[in-house]
Amino acid sequence: MCQRYTEITFEERIIKDFDWLDQMGNELFNISGRVILITGGTGILGGSMTEYLLGEGAKVVLLGQTGAKVESKMEQLKKYPDVMGFAGNVLDRDFLEKVKDDVVGTWGKLDVLINAAGGNLPGAVIGEGQTIFDLRMDDFRKVSELNLDGSVVPSLVFGKQMANQGRGCILNISSMAATRALTRVVGYSVSKAAIDNFTKWMATELALKFGEGLRVNAIAPGFFISNQNRNLLLKEDGSYTDRGKTIIANTPMKRFGKADELHGAVHWLISDAASFVTGAIIPIDGGFNAFSGV
Numbered sequence: 001m002c003q004r005y006t007e008i009t010f011e012e013r014i015i016k017d018f019d020w021l022d023q024m025g026n027e028l029f030n031i032s033g034r035v036i037l038i039t040g041g042t043g044i045l046g047g048s049m050t051e052y053l054l055g056e057g058a059k060v061v062l063l064g065q066t067g068a069k070v071e072s073k074m075e076q077l078k079k080y081p082d083v084m085g086f087a088g089n090v091l092d093r094d095f096l097e098k099v100k101d102d103v104v105g106t107w108g109k110l111d112v113l114i115n116a117a118g119g120n121l122p123g124a125v126i127g128e129g130q131t132i133f134d135l136r137m138d139d140f141r142k143v144s145e146l147n148l149d150g151s152v153v154p155s156l157v158f159g160k161q162m163a164n165q166g167r168g169c170i171l172n173i174s175s176m177a178a179t180r181a182l183t184r185v186v187g188y189s190v191s192k193a194a195i196d197n198f199t200k201w202m203a204t205e206l207a208l209k210f211g212e213g214l215r216v217n218a219i220a221p222g223f224f225i226s227n228q229n230r231n232l233l234l235k236e237d238g239s240y241t242d243r244g245k246t247i248i249a250n251t252p253m254k255r256f257g258k259a260d261e262l263h264g265a266v267h268w269l270i271s272d273a274a275s276f277v278t279g280a281i282i283p284i285d286g287g288f289n290a291f292s293g294v
């Protein structure tokens, strides 16, 4: 039976409206029981996402590069019942296939892949006083491989599982370096630009050939202090380097991001609330991307 608003007071009506919105919200954003695999789940951003998603009731599989890192992260997460950890290389297809078999054997499905392994390598940075002509191609290749192939290979292995299920979603991690030329980090930048294209390409491929249940998106974080950029952005005493100061000057919010500020967009993109969103790249950057610098 329809509730007639005239039979209740204005205050009661407001409370009922909020209850209804809350229920709608819970349904749209409910990720409880979703099986989510996150590469780089031992890293600063991936680790923060892992804990957030577990808190939302998801079942999380985290992948890290070394056994020691995975063990220590699992120790931090021991209060959560539904978490598995694996150590290995995201470029190793055999390793990923074994993980997939183990996860599907245990939880019966895989709903979400978050490709959070990646980052810069010191050798691929153009040093102070160097130019592009000093670039070492072996380091350039390594950083490109980590950032591009390191998301493509997991997308093939785990995406195939999702295609078989007719449902699933992939979230890549792009960067401000993909669309703006950030000095010094050439290998990282071109591989993140390739991630943007791969996100759109894969979104198109999966929706066209496997249906609307398959979605692929990316977030493009601005500047968050992590293991790979700490030395570029902060001095030993914690004050900003010249590069750090330039970034802050070009960020309208005048600060670096905090890892938990990615959670809202991650949650939205992997939930049913984003059911018509695919091929999107969402900046989370305190306005860096929007600002002309003037």
Ligand SMILES: NC(=O)c1ccc[n+]([C@@H]2O[C@H](COP(=O)([O-])OP(=O)(O)OC[C@H]3O[C@@H](n4cnc5c(N)ncnc54)[C@H](O)[C@@H]3O)[C@@H](O)[C@H]2O)c1
Pocket: 039, 040, 041, 042, 043, 044, 045, 046, 047, 063, 064, 065, 066, 069, 088, 089, 090, 091, 115, 116, 117, 118, 119, 120, 146, 150, 173, 174, 175, 176, 220, 221, 222, 223, 224, 225, 226, 227, 228, 229
């Ligand atoms: N921190 C930032 O400001 C920032 C900004 C934009 C994008 N990103 C991107 O976010 C992602 C996470 O970065 P982060 O800042 O948390 O860095 P991080 O160094 O803290 O984490 C990176 C993770 O990737 C894992 N990893 C690296 N190589 C691997 C390999 N070959 N196989 C398996 N795992 C491997 C590491 O073990 C680690 O867990 C990266 O793709 C990075 O490029 C970071």
